[in-house]
Amino acid sequence: MGAAPASRDVTTYGMGLAVPLALFFLVFFVAPLLQLLWLSLHNDTAGLHWGLGQYLHFLTDPFSLGVLGSTLLLGAEVTAVCLVLGFPIAWLYQRVGPRLQTIIILIVLLPLLTSVVVRTFAWIVILGRQGIINATLQSLGIIDTPLKLLYTQFGVVLALAQVQMPLMTLPLITALGRIDPNLDDASCSLGAGSWRTFFRIVLPLSLPGVIAGCTLTYAAAITAFITQSLIGGGQMLFMPMYLYQQASTLQNWPFASAISIIFLLAVLAVVSVFTTLGRMSRGYGGA
Amino acid sequence: MIMNRRSLMTTALTLGAMKAFPGLSFAQARPLVFATFTGSWEEAHKAVLVPAFRKANADAAMVLDPMLSVDQIAKVNAAKANPPIDVMLHDPGPALVAIGQDLVEPYPVEKSASYKDLIAEAQEPMGPAPFFQVVGLTYNPEAVKTPPTSWADLWKPEFKGRVGITNLNSTLGTGWLVEIAKMRGGSEANVDPGFKALEELKPNLAAVAANPGALATLFQQGQIDISPGNFNAIQILKARGVPVEFVAPKEGAIAFKTTIHIVKNSPNRELAFKLIEAALTPEVQTTLMNPPYLIVPTNSKVTMGGEIARVLAKDTAELKQKFVFQDWKKINEQRSAWIERFNREIKI
Numbered sequence: 001m002g003a004a005p006a007s008r009d010v011t012t013y014g015m016g017l018a019v020p021l022a023l024f025f026l027v028f029f030v031a032p033l034l035q036l037l038w039l040s041l042h043n044d045t046a047g048l049h050w051g052l053g054q055y056l057h058f059l060t061d062p063f064s065l066g067v068l069g070s071t072l073l074l075g076a077e078v079t080a081v082c083l084v085l086g087f088p089i090a091w092l093y094q095r096v097g098p099r100l101q102t103i104i105i106l107i108v109l110l111p112l113l114t115s116v117v118v119r120t121f122a123w124i125v126i127l128g129r130q131g132i133i134n135a136t137l138q139s140l141g142i143i144d145t146p147l148k149l150l151y152t153q154f155g156v157v158l159a160l161a162q163v164q165m166p167l168m169t170l171p172l173i174t175a176l177g178r179i180d181p182n183l184d185d186a187s188c189s190l191g192a193g194s195w196r197t198f199f200r201i202v203l204p205l206s207l208p209g210v211i212a213g214c215t216l217t218y219a220a221a222i223t224a225f226i227t228q229s230l231i232g233g234g235q236m237l238f239m240p241m242y243l244y245q246q247a248s249t250l251q252n253w254p255f256a257s258a259i260s261i262i263f264l265l266a267v268l269a270v271v272s273v274f275t276t277l278g279r280m281s282r283g284y285g286g287a
Numbered sequence: 288m289i290m291n292r293r294s295l296m297t298t299a300l301t302l303g304a305m306k307a308f309p310g311l312s313f314a315q316a317r318p319l320v321f322a323t324f325t326g327s328w329e330e331a332h333k334a335v336l337v338p339a340f341r342k343a344n345a346d347a348a349m350v351l352d353p354m355l356s357v358d359q360i361a362k363v364n365a366a367k368a369n370p371p372i373d374v375m376l377h378d379p380g381p382a383l384v385a386i387g388q389d390l391v392e393p394y395p396v397e398k399s400a401s402y403k404d405l406i407a408e409a410q411e412p413m414g415p416a417p418f419f420q421v422v423g424l425t426y427n428p429e430a431v432k433t434p435p436t437s438w439a440d441l442w443k444p445e446f447k448g449r450v451g452i453t454n455l456n457s458t459l460g461t462g463w464l465v466e467i468a469k470m471r472g473g474s475e476a477n478v479d480p481g482f483k484a485l486e487e488l489k490p491n492l493a494a495v496a497a498n499p500g501a502l503a504t505l506f507q508q509g510q511i512d513i514s515p516g517n518f519n520a521i522q523i524l525k526a527r528g529v530p531v532e533f534v535a536p537k538e539g540a541i542a543f544k545t546t547i548h549i550v551k552n553s554p555n556r557e558l559a560f561k562l563i564e565a566a567l568t569p570e571v572q573t574t575l576m577n578p579p580y581l582i583v584p585t586n587s588k589v590t591m592g593g594e595i596a597r598v599l600a601k602d603t604a605e606l607k608q609k610f611v612f613q614d615w616k617k618i619n620e621q622r623s624a625w626i627e628r629f630n631r632e633i634k635i
Contacts, residue, residue, distance in 0.1 A: 063631050121504070128508035129493075150510055151494050229497035230504075234454035235633050241497065245630075248357045249456045250623045251384060 040257035047254060054258035064242075064259075068266060071222050071239040074156065075270070078221035079214050081161040082168040086213065090172035091202075094181075108169045116163060120227045123159040124150060127231070151233035159231045164220045168213040175209020176202070211278035215271055222267065239263045318348035319558040321374040322359045327523055328376070329353040331580045339574075340565040347558055356381035363390045363550055373553040374562055378420075378458045379615035380622070382546045386413050391548040395560060401567035401586060406603050408612050409585035414548030417566035418575070419583040421599060421610065422459055422541040425516030427506060429530045438470055438536050441513060442488060450491040451502050451511030454633070455626045459499045462541045463515045464625065465613055470538055475617035478625060485633060495633060506531050522581045522594065533598055539611035540599065542583075 043053035058064045093104045111119060126132045127149040134146040149155045179202065187197040203210075225240040232238065239259065247256035323332045333351055341347060354362075356377045363370045367390070377385060385391050394414055396402050402415055409416035424435050430449070435441075441450050453460040468474065468481030493511045496502045503520055505511045507529050518540075521533045547566055549559045565571055572584035581594055587603040600606035 063627075124504055124508055128510050130509040148493075150508075230501060232497075233495050233501070234456070234460075234497040235495040237630055242630075245456055245626060248355075250626060251357070251360075252623065 036257045036260060039254050040261050042254045045252055045254060054255045055262070057255065058258055058262055067237050067239060067242050068262065070237075071263075072266060072270065074153070074160070074228075074238060075218045075222035077153075077157045078160045078164060079168075079218045081157060082165055082217045083210065083214065085161065086165055086168040086172055087210075090169055090176050090209075093173050094176045094179075105173075108166050108173075111163065112166050116224070116226055119163050120159060120230045123155070123162070123227075123231055127155045127159070150231065151236065153232075153236070156228060156232045156236065160221045160224055160227050163224065163227055164217045167216040167220055171209045171212040171216065172206065173209075175206045175212070179205045208278060211274050215274045218270060218274070219267060317554070318350050319374070319555045319562060320350050320352050320372050321376075321562060322352050322354050322362075322372045323376050324355070325353040327519060327580070331575055331582060335574045335580070336562075336566055336571055339568070339571045340562050343565055344558065344561050347561075349558070349562065356385075360385050360388070360390065364388065368552055369554070370550045370552055372550055373555045373559040375414075375548045375550055377414075377546050377548065379543050379546070379613070380458055380461070380619055382414065382544075382548070383615055383619050385548065390551055392551050392553075392556070394549065394563070398560070399564060399567070401564060401569075404569070404588050405567065405585050406587050406607065408542075408607075408610075409544060411544065411546055414546045415563070415567060416544035416546045416585050417563070417572065418545045419585055419610070420458075420543040420545055421518040421535070421583055422462060422515055422543070423518060423533055423535045424513065425502075425506070425521050425531055425533055426513040427509075427511075427530050428532045430509075430512040434532065434534055435513060436534070436537050438467060438515075438538055440536075441515075442484075442491065444491075446491045446513055448491065448493050449512040450488065451494045451496060451505050451514035452488075452492065453496045453499050453502060453515075455622070455629045456497070457499050458543055459515065459517055461618060461622060461625070462543060462613055464629075465618060466538065466541050466611065475614045476621070478621075482628065482632065489633075503529075518583065518599070519581060522579075526579060535599060535609055539609055542610035542612055544585075544612070 039047055040054055041050055041052065043049045043051035089104065089108065093101055096104070124131075128134070129146040129148075129150070131149070133149060134143075137143045138146065183201050183205070184197055187201050188194075192200065222238070223240055225244065228236075228238045229241055243256055243259050243263070246252045246259060321332070323329050329351060337349060337351065340349065352372065356375075359372060359375045359377070360381060363372055363375070363385075370390075375385060375391065391414055393412055394402070396412055399415075402410060405415055409419075424438070424440070426435055428434070440446075452463070455461045455464060464478055464481045464485070465473075465475055467484050468478040471480035471484055473480035494502075494505050496505060499517055499520060502511070502514050502516060503524050506514075506524065516531075516533065518533055521531050524531050547563050549556060549563065553559050567586060569584075569586045569588040572582075572586045572589045574580075575582040576584050576589060576591070576595055577593060583595060583599065583606075584591075591599075591601055591603075591606070600609050
């Protein structure tokens with residue numbers, strides 16, 4: 001169009017619109033994070049003596065490393081459960097009529113509309129000694145004494161998987177929706193069975209959604225303080241509770257800061273593994 | 288009026304700034320701010336203490352800003368010269384932290400009308416205790432037919448897999464461990480016997496809750512039948528119809544002083560003093576002692592009644608006899624080491 005000013009380059013975009021959010025992040029996210037880093041580099045609680053003591057304390061202490069390890073493992077378990085249970089739902093969503101689609105999306109979204117605290121308390125009712133699972137098993141005569149489900153790793157993984165499920169299902173639904181259904185038919189007509197079609201066509205093409213879902217679920221699961229402490233109890237220590245204990249009960253802010261920085265780096269490492277996998281999958285999907 | 292982008296932006300920014308920093312609009316005088324605890328404490332203070340204070344002080348403006356002790360300390364620490372809070376409420380551990388960090392003023396004892404009437408343990412010159420919190424044994428009367436009488440009952444084989452405790456994050460958890468240590472010959476300086484006792488308790492442990500509030504849920508779900516518990520928390524559960532009972536063990540119920548403090552550099556020093564005075568009066572303490580609040584009074588002029596007289600103490604003399612107070616100065620010295628040890632050793 002002749003009316004457009006000649007100097008305007010259509011391939012560049014003005015960054016002006018991003019400024020408010022960038023400023024907001026700078027003031028309320030980057031600055032506190034730097035403060036956290038500054039505080040973690042002190043050896044005493046008053047923050048007077050510089051040093052790497054807090055990091056050394058954490059990294060040379062098998063107990064602290066164990067807490068970090070079990071937290072990262074918990075995230076992996078929850079993510080795996082969400083992926084295995086969420087994928088079929090997302091797949092189903094693409095293959096049913098519009099009415100069922102509405103119902104599925106409602107079921108997927110419903111948990112997001114209630115608070116995490118409420119959902120977690122529901123799990124206490126389900127997993128408790130006199131809870132739904134134990135009552136059912138007992139009335140069926142399968143067990144005599146109630147199983148211990150609450151305050152176990154199994155219970156935490158189960159509850160977290162349900163609580164975080166939408167974060168996995170929604171990206172999967174989007175990713176699977178982008179796959180041309182004709183590819184399925186083409187694969188079948190060329191002689192591939194359903195499983196082969198799934199592993200060679202559907203799964204590779206849905207990988208971006210899988211990666212996005214895994215990243216979200218993982219990050220949410222390992223930081224889920226409420227669910228971890230209500231279902232896991234006081235003796236199963238994960239990083240968020242460890243942090244809370246040091247910061248809140250003991251007022252040991254430098255160590256708490258060091259814990260947060262280490263936790264942050266560990267999570268970033270895991271997330272970057274996911275992202276790398278995602279980048280590789282793009283190449284694979286295109287091949 | 289011409290509305291252009293610039294004027295719109297300015298207006299938006301101003302409104303935003305006023306919202307974000309309400310102090311801008313009335314930096315000169317702000318109402319008295321009392322940081323009470325959340326939950327039942329807030330309800331009780333809103334319903335009883337605030338009206339009593341306003342009645343006695345010509346309807347002076349005041350605000351309740353409920354938050355945890357730790358948050359109170361953090362907020363005051365962040366603005367020591369012009370603190371956003373005038374009156375703080377603390378459990379014994381955080382109270383010592385606040386005093387240690389020089390955040391509170393000595394209470395003007397000589398001006399106070401009620402201070403001298405407080406029982407000796409509540410007379411703290413850096414901030415008196417208007418209330419006690421009491422920890423004893425909590426049990427489900429439907430499952431436990433003979434009421435327990437001693438902390439030692441938790442170790443009985445009949446409670447295999449039925450006992451709940453909390454970790455040491457809470458005042459309750461730490462205070463209880465100290466009491467167990469004392470029962471076995473330890474003290475505030477030596478909780479080794481307490482940890483040994485915990486080791487022996489493991490077969491009985493059904494749950495180590497992350498906080499005392501979670502214990503309540505465990506009772507409701509039948510996950511546990513017996514645990515150390517806070518008198519007030521149990522009363523709330525009872526009122527909701529959960530089958531729980533509270534008994535003071537024969538070793539004595541653990542009493543925590545909840546202390547109330549004037550914040551250093553408070554712009555409302557005089558009103559802060561008046562509010563604390565109101566909290567110490569026999570009238571306010573009597574009302575708070577009655578249902579539904581059941582808060583244990585510290586003023587010796589209050590006549591004990593109701594549930595408190597029934598399960599805790601009929602008068603101040605009996606109260607002194609049945610309550611044990613702990614040395615939190617000593618406890619605070621080693622608490623972080625204990626928490627670490629608890630983290631490592633208590634796995635069920």
